[in-house]
Amino acid sequence: MKIILNGQERSVEAPLTIAGLLQGMGLGERRVAVEVNREIIPRSQHGAYELKDNDRVEVVFAIGGGGMSRGTGGNTWQ
Amino acid sequence: MAVTAETIRSTSSDPLIIAGTAYASRLLVGTGKYKDMNETRRAIEASGAQIVTVAIRRTNIGQNPNEPSLLEVLPPSQYTYLPNTAGCYNAEDAVRTCRLARELLDGHALVKLEVLGSEKTLYPDIPQTLKAAEILIKDGFKVMVYTNDDPVVAKRFADMGCVAVMPLAAPIGSGLGIRNPYNIRFIVEEATVPILVDAGVGTASDAAVAMELGCDGVLMNTAIAAAQNPVLMAQAMRKAVQAGREAYLAGRMPRKQYGTPSSPLGGTFF
Numbered sequence: 001m002k003i004i005l006n007g008q009e010r011s012v013e014a015p016l017t018i019a020g021l022l023q024g025m026g027l028g029e030r031r032v033a034v035e036v037n038r039e040i041i042p043r044s045q046h047g048a049y050e051l052k053d054n055d056r057v058e059v060v061f062a063i064g065g066g067g068m069s070r071g072t073g074g075n076t077w078q
Numbered sequence: 079m080a081v082t083a084e085t086i087r088s089t090s091s092d093p094l095i096i097a098g099t100a101y102a103s104r105l106l107v108g109t110g111k112y113k114d115m116n117e118t119r120r121a122i123e124a125s126g127a128q129i130v131t132v133a134i135r136r137t138n139i140g141q142n143p144n145e146p147s148l149l150e151v152l153p154p155s156q157y158t159y160l161p162n163t164a165g166c167y168n169a170e171d172a173v174r175t176c177r178l179a180r181e182l183l184d185g186h187a188l189v190k191l192e193v194l195g196s197e198k199t200l201y202p203d204i205p206q207t208l209k210a211a212e213i214l215i216k217d218g219f220k221v222m223v224y225t226n227d228d229p230v231v232a233k234r235f236a237d238m239g240c241v242a243v244m245p246l247a248a249p250i251g252s253g254l255g256i257r258n259p260y261n262i263r264f265i266v267e268e269a270t271v272p273i274l275v276d277a278g279v280g281t282a283s284d285a286a287v288a289m290e291l292g293c294d295g296v297l298m299n300t301a302i303a304a305a306q307n308p309v310l311m312a313q314a315m316r317k318a319v320q321a322g323r324e325a326y327l328a329g330r331m332p333r334k335q336y337g338t339p340s341s342p343l344g345g346t347f348f
Contacts, residue, residue, distance in 0.1 A: 063135050
């Protein structure tokens with residue numbers, strides 16, 4: 001089946017649980033949050049939740065960030 | 079000096095209280111734009127900050143597989159994480175980001191809400207921010223809200239139940255300092271929740287000015303991360319926030335137009 005994982009189409013073998021997907025992504029040990037079709041699936045359900053064809057899956061985590069910022073090239077004020 | 083012990087006592091009993099939790103440090107820092115995780119850790123340690131903002135992003139973005147994760151470098155047991163909605167341009171994306179952060183951080187309710195309205199100035203979109211704040215507060219989040227330096231808007235956010243209001247001093251990442259101290263003062267005077275300057279600080283004196291104006295704290299990222307020596311600047315910011323707070327509590331002398339001698343005028347022998 002096909003799923004859209006973090007915005008990219010992926011072919012995966014059914015059946016596949018969220019826990020299985022995370023394992024395959026090398027994120028088994030990482031603390032992440034998962035959304036399927038815009039609905040948050042709590043960590044406690046990752047083991048039982050089976051993905052379906054065309055599911056849109058988002059896997060997110062915390063990274064360094066403050067306010068929104070971009071490169072400062074050409075953006076100086078004298 | 080006899081005053082030292084008393085001074086230490088007075089500052090240690092002067093915590094920043096946000097949503098019922100007391101913090102000894104009034105400096106909040108972002109964790110973005112550092113060279114690597116080691117520099118991130120060293121700068122944040124030097125800043126003395128207890129609350130750190132983090133971004134929520136897809137796992138395949140911004141991750142060097144050889145590096146430890148942010149959660150390992152800054153353990154949530156030692157720091158209060160403040161997930162922020164940086165990069166969101168509408169209420170829906172901001173609410174979605176906060177809900178994912180809550181799942182990621184095991185029910186964590188404290189968030190920084192930031193909904194931007196201009197890619198160029200990074201000024202906030204106030205109608206969208208109000209909309210998101212309302213949804214998040216109803217949903218049980220404790221919202222620290224990034225806003226512009228409009229006193230009426232700041233009061234609206236406090237009245238609706240935001241736990242802290244964070245006006246900008248200047249555009250995010252600009253380092254231009256406090257462009258409108260009078261507005262910041264109006265906001266502080268009307269405050270019913272902590273007021274933190276968020277964005278626009280460029281160097282230590284800017285942070286001190288924010289605190290001297292009566293702000294309860296300062297949140298910054300680029301001023302530290304983009305300094306030539308981020309760890310040293312983090313230390314400078316820690317001192318500036320503390321110095322500014324003490325100056326505010328001490329109450330400054332009145333400004334005078336002309337000079338006033340500080341030595342007695344009588345008893346001169348010349």
